[in-house]
Amino acid sequence: MVIPEGGALRLSAVTLAARKTGLAPGQTLADARALVPDIAVHDADPAGDTATLSRIADWCTRYTPWTVPSGLESGGAAGIWLDVSGCAHLFDGEAAMLDDMIERLAAIGYTARAGLADTAGAAWAAARFGQRGHARRVIFPVGEHGDALVLFPNAALRLPADILDGLDRLGLRDIGELSALPRAGLTRRFGELPVRRLDQALGRIDETISPRAPAPVWRLRTAFAEALGHEEHIAAAARNLAEALCNRLARAERGVRQLELCLYRVGGRVDTVTAGTSRASHDPDHLARLLDAQLERLPEPPTSAPDPLSAAAEAMVETLTLAATVTEPLRATQDQLVGARDADPAALDRLVDRLAGRLGPDNVIRFRARDTHLPERVQAGRPALADPADTESDSWQPSLPRPPRLLARPESVEAMAPVPDDPPVLFRWRGRAHRVVRAEGPERIEPEWWRQPEAGNTAVLDRTTRDYYRVEDTDGRRFWLYREGLYDRSHPVGDDTAPRWFLHGLFA
Numbered sequence: 186m187v188i189p190e191g192g193a194l195r196l197s198a199v200t201l202a203a204r205k206t207g208l209a210p211g212q213t214l215a216d217a218r219a220l221v222p223d224i225a226v227h228d229a230d231p232a233g234d235t236a237t238l239s240r241i242a243d244w245c246t247r248y249t250p251w252t253v254p255s256g257l258e259s260g261g262a263a264g265i266w267l268d269v270s271g272c273a274h275l276f277d278g279e280a281a282m283l284d285d286m287i288e289r290l291a292a293i294g295y296t297a298r299a300g301l302a303d304t305a306g307a308a309w310a311a312a313r314f315g316q317r318g319h320a321r322r323v324i325f326p327v328g329e330h331g332d333a334l335v336l337f338p339n340a341a342l343r344l345p346a347d348i349l350d351g352l353d354r355l356g357l358r359d360i361g362e363l364s365a366l367p368r369a370g371l372t373r374r375f376g377e378l379p380v381r382r383l384d385q386a387l388g389r390i391d392e393t394i395s396p397r398a399p400a401p402v403w404r405l406r407t408a409f410a411e412a413l414g415h416e417e418h419i420a421a422a423a424r425n426l427a428e429a430l431c432n433r434l435a436r437a438e439r440g441v442r443q444l445e446l447c448l449y450r451v452g453g454r455v456d457t458v459t460a461g462t463s464r465a466s467h468d469p470d471h472l473a474r475l476l477d478a479q480l481e482r483l484p485e486p487p488t489s490a491p492d493p494l495s496a497a498a499e500a501m502v503e504t505l506t507l508a509a510t511v512t513e514p515l516r517a518t519q520d521q522l523v524g525a526r527d528a529d530p531a532a533l534d535r536l537v538d539r540l541a542g543r544l545g546p547d548n549v550i551r552f553r554a555r556d557t558h559l560p561e562r563v564q565a566g567r568p569a570l571a572d573p574a575d576t577e578s579d580s581w582q583p584s585l586p587r588p589p590r591l592l593a594r595p596e597s598v599e600a601m602a603p604v605p606d607d608p609p610v611l612f613r614w615r616g617r618a619h620r621v622v623r624a625e626g627p628e629r630i631e632p633e634w635w636r637q638p639e640a641g642n643t644a645v646l647d648r649t650t651r652d653y654y655r656v657e658d659t660d661g662r663r664f665w666l667y668r669e670g671l672y673d674r675s676h677p678v679g680d681d682t683a684p685r686w687f688l689h690g691l692f693a
Contacts, residue, residue, distance in 0.1 A: 186261060187214050188229040197229045198261020210260040231257060238263045240455070241295070242397060247449045247504050248272060248286060250400040255309070264312070266305060266394050275406065283322040293453035298322065302330045305394055306386030310334060310341035331387050335361030342382040348375050360386075401445075403509035405430050412451050412501035419448065419502055420480055424473040426507040431469040434512065440465025442570075443511035446476055452499030454486050461546060461570040463537045465513040471535050478542045537569045546570045558584075558630050560591055560689060585628050586655070588665045588690030598666065600686035608654040612666065614688050619658040626654035627668075655692065663692035 186198040194214040207220050217224055238254045242265050245252045249272045255264035269282065276282035283299040290297040299322040300311025307330035314337050315323035325333050334341065337360050339352050351374070357363050360383070363371075368380050385392040405426050413419050423446055434440060442465055448456040460475035490496035541549040549569040557563055600609035608624035630651045653667040670684040 186229040187226055188231075234263065238265070241265060241290075243455045243457075244449065244453060245286070246447065246455070247406075247506070248276070248282060250398075250404055250506075250508070251396045253394060253396050262313075264309065266308075268396070269301070279324055280322070283324070287321050289453075301325065303327060304330060304386055304388045305392050306342070306382065307334060307388075309343060310337050310386060314338060314341045334386055335359065335364070339363055339379075342379065342386060344379060344382060348379060351375060352379075401508040401510050403430060403434060403439075403512060404506060405508075406504065406506045408504045409502070412498075412503040414497065414501040416480065419505070420473075420477050422505055423476050423480070423507065424469070426505060427472045427476065428469040430507055430509060431467040431472065434467045434509065438515050439512045440467045440515045441472060441509045441511070442513055443509070444472060444476065445508045445510050446479075447506045447508075448483075448502045449504040449506075450486060450499065451501045451503055452486070452488065452490075454499075456483060456486065458483060459510075460542055461511075461538070462534070463541070463551075463569050464531075464534045465515055466531075466534070466538075467515065468531075468535075471538070475538055475542050478539065541568075541570050557633070559633060560587070563587070586692075588663075588692045591690045592688065595667070595687040595689040598686050598688050600666070600668075605684070608656060609666065609686065612656075612686065612688075614664075619660075619662070619664070621656045622659055623657040624654050625656075627652035629653075630667075653689070664688055665690035665692065 186196065187194045188197040189195075196208060196210050196212045196214065196217055198210060199208045203221070203224070208217050208224070214226065234257055235254075238257070242252045242254045245265055245267055249267050249269045251268035253266045255266055257263050269279070273279040273282050276285055279301055283301060287297050287299055298312050298316060300308045300313070300315055301322070302308040302311055302325040307325055311323040311325060311333075315325075315333070339349055339357060339360060341360065342363075344352075352363065357366075363379065364383055364387075372380055381390070384390045407422060407426060409422070413422065426446075427444075431441075440462075442462055444460045446458045446460075448458075450456065458476065458479035460472065460479055462472075462475070466472065486500050488496040488499050490499055537549060537551075546568050550566040551569050552564040552566055555562060555565050596614065598612045598614045600612040602609045608621065608626060610621050612619055612621070630653065632649060649670045651667040651669055653665060655663060656666055657663045666686060666688055668684045668686055
């Protein structure tokens with residue numbers, strides 16, 4: 186791999202075969218071709234390498250949910266942090282877990298070395314400088330990382346090149362020699378970084394490394410002796426995990442709001458499907474159906490296999506993990522005391538969950554009341570699977586009845602009132618006259634002078650005062666009319682600035 190640097194093309198990474206011929210990262214392309222004329226050159230792709238490293242970190246969640254890339258390094262190497270505390274027993278011990286990890290990475294085309302220690306700094310050093318006898322893994326026993334590090338070179342402390350050159354000029358070759366120096370003098374000459382890295386590696390101070398995502402509290406994993414290839418077998422395994430997870434949640438009196446199912450395929454690909462619920466649930470049948478719907482929509486994984494049989498083998502699933510990424514305490518619901526004994530109070534919630542799973546969570550909405558008297562703003566739409574605190578209606582209720590149906594825009598009507606301040610006795614809407622036999626009102630709604638118009642709102646805004654009336658015509662139909670603006674006796678008859686009448690909603 187070559188990358189432009191300092192006005193020349195330089196090698197950024199070389200293969201093992203190229204390294205044996207004398208090539209090394211940092212050489213110019215011209216010098217490299219002088220040594221190996223037929224060298225194969227490719228442009229470096231840091232963005233692509235970063236994306237690949239992120240995918241490998243996702244793949245490593247098969248061993249622990251706590252993973253994070255450590256970034257690209259010189260020479261084409263890259264690293265990943267894993268916190269395997271409490272996970273090694275699932276793989277028959279730490280050594281077996283690291284061996285399994287290295288072998289599986291080798292099977293999908295990556296050469297890896299692993300280090301395990303009490304501290305992140307010691308593990309980093311073990312993976313890169315602790316290859317005794319060309320071992321692919323090095324494990325420092327508990328409490329012995331300090332004694333093991335004294336023989337490691339200073340580069341094992343993750344120090345920049347300029348500091349390493351300065352230490353080398355002073356004749357300091359390893360961590361043991363460095364740690365023997367007075368700390369004050371070392372800090373004055375090289376800054377605080379060497380001392381801090383040394384303390385981090387030895388465990389004297391903590392080193393904070395944030396994982397890619399918070400590790401879920403509720404997570405189950407299952408590995409198969411033989412990889413699964415049939416969709417029904419994968420769905421059955423997911424259902425078994427859902428039942429086990431729901432049993433644990435039920436004992437803790439908690440329910441699922443969001444599930445994440447990860448499928449680890451033989452070819453190294455990780456497919457993730459998620460399912461959400463509108464209310465906390467620990468019903469395994471319902472959660473399994475939501476996962477089944479997402480599994481059916483999962484596309485065929487891409488492959489570069491030379492034949493269909495190899496492609497099918499790469500797509501087989503060897504490990505499944507199921508995590509409840511969002512949970513909530515279960516709330517008791519009151520069933521009906523009389524009638525409708527077979528009614529299921531959770532049926533509507535399950536329907537909403539299935540619709541959101543098929544149509545997308547943003548395409549299924551529910552409404553909540555807002556504390557406002559303006560009809561255009563009294564309800565706000567929220568995704569059906571959003572946090573209940575954001576979707577459930579508050580205790581606010583309008584002071585007077587509201588019609589169940591509002592028109593998209595209030596429609597102008599011709600109205601006749603015996604006295605301008607009275608309700609109408611006759612109005613004409615859409616070419617039809619309606620004689621009013623009963624009326625209630627007015628209900629005066631003043632404009633919200635402190636609010637700016639909402640972007641994209643095409644409804645009539647609250648520019649003027651409105652007086653609303655609930656009226657009933659001779660056919661028994663009920664309407665919600667309002668007069669816009671306050672009546673002023675100085676307005677002559679027929680003046681365009683006089684109050685106007687509008688129909689805003691229908692009661693029946």
